Amino acid sequence: MSTPPTVLVVEDDFLIRTCLIEFLEDSDVSVLEAENCATARGFLHSDRALDLLIMDISLPDGSGAELGQESRQIRPDLPIIYTTGHGMNLDGASPIDRVMTKPYQLDAILNVVHELVPTS
Template sequence: MMSRQISVLLVEDDFLIRACLAEYLEECNVTVLEAESCAEAMRYLTSTRGLDAMITDISLPDGNGKALSHEARTLWPDLPVIFTSGHGASLTCLGDALRPKDRVISKPYPMAHVFDALKAVAADRSSH
């Protein structure tokens, strides 16, 4: 059992994936903010306090997860990011966007894998 509630920004343009993952994470006692685009994600990033991580799809309608992670880290320098993608090739383009505590998960994924990754990066974050 986690000692405190984790808070995450979930950026996913596919409504079904986003809704299912958000519901699953909330059942696991995670606070989930949902965004379907980079623009919506940036609104949360500029107005929210206490995020433990961001889960973002790499391909988004108004940009991509790699660029979004760079923008997010101008505001939240040590924010862990869990990148997801249904396109294996796009995972290899992350390069300098990946930090040691980040995770990469290919779609389709068991939702428990995302939760496990989230617990791992949140634990790393709370130990600082």
């Protein structure tokens, strides 16, 4: 039996965050939740196991893109799915990063989670 992946969801929109978390948990994914950069930093700097980061680009207390760069310094092998309603270019990004444009299909996010965090 494999261990479910642990995903940190960083999304300031309550409805989007709640729907995504519920869908992921129903799909056997363990989820940690943050509504802003400050809370996400707490998880990133902790000893908690993280397999993937799903992060909105526009957050109330900072840039998701900058937080992604910061997280890469802390956890260099952590895959990131950036979500945005405004488009984003990932020039020079890691091959383990993806961009999903809002509105996205929940099953499409789950497919990328499974692509970036293969289960054994």
